[in-house]
Amino acid sequence: MSGHVWNGTAWEKVKAMHMRNAANTAWEEIKEAYRWTGSGFELLYIKAVSFSDTFPYADGSLPSPWLSLGAKLPLIGSPSQSVRAGDPGTTSGVFNGYAIYGTSVNTDDMYCQASFAELQTDDVCYSGVVVRSDSTATNLVYGDFNNAGWHIGTKVGSTYTTRASGSTSAPASGQVIRLTAVGNVYALTKAGVTMGTWTDTGGVVVQGSGRRRTGLTVMSERAFFTNNYSANLDNYAAGDQL
16 A cells, blocks of 8 residues: 555655654654554555666676576676576577566566667567566566567466567667556556556456566577577666656
8 A cells, every 4th residue: 555645636646755853853764654444554655665787797697686587597698798598508499587686676566677788680589577576487577579579478377478569670779678567557668668558457467565576587599400589688677666
């Protein structure tokens, strides 16, 4: 639940709350606020958090607090020092990898964004951003792109379902993609332009404290003795969507 105030014409979500400190010398930001319902305390307000990473790490595994998950684990790759798909090896197939940030946001409404780094020519493999993930990337919502199109989709266990999709121009290096989750509405943008939205009218996506992780998704493919990869991702940023 979020705290609201009446602005004279409508209710407006509180973005920050302050009170005087004990010495009455300065204003201090309130991190949480509750009310007593008669049978228990109800959360009215919680301070928004945000995270970011530009991946200035050596080639190889992602460091803490990142969790590398999936069929082929995502890696840090040069020369752009960005997140790339894991190598598919010699077995034919398409392999999804997830880099999930180790700290949750504080509320159910959230955003996650990243920018394209090294680009690829493959039209099969997608890379993108993740919201409302659990800590194991078993259940999540993703928004991703390849050279021809985009998806908003869900992963529930091992089942992937495309919820919205369309065509778009090939990614450009530095373009920012962003997926927001507000209530049961998901919106995907690229370079500030809305690609599409999906409203979860059936309540497919579980909300709550166990589904507040964000992260990145990358993909690799082995086909006809050739390895293909999705675009690398850089400049991760995520937080509570207020």
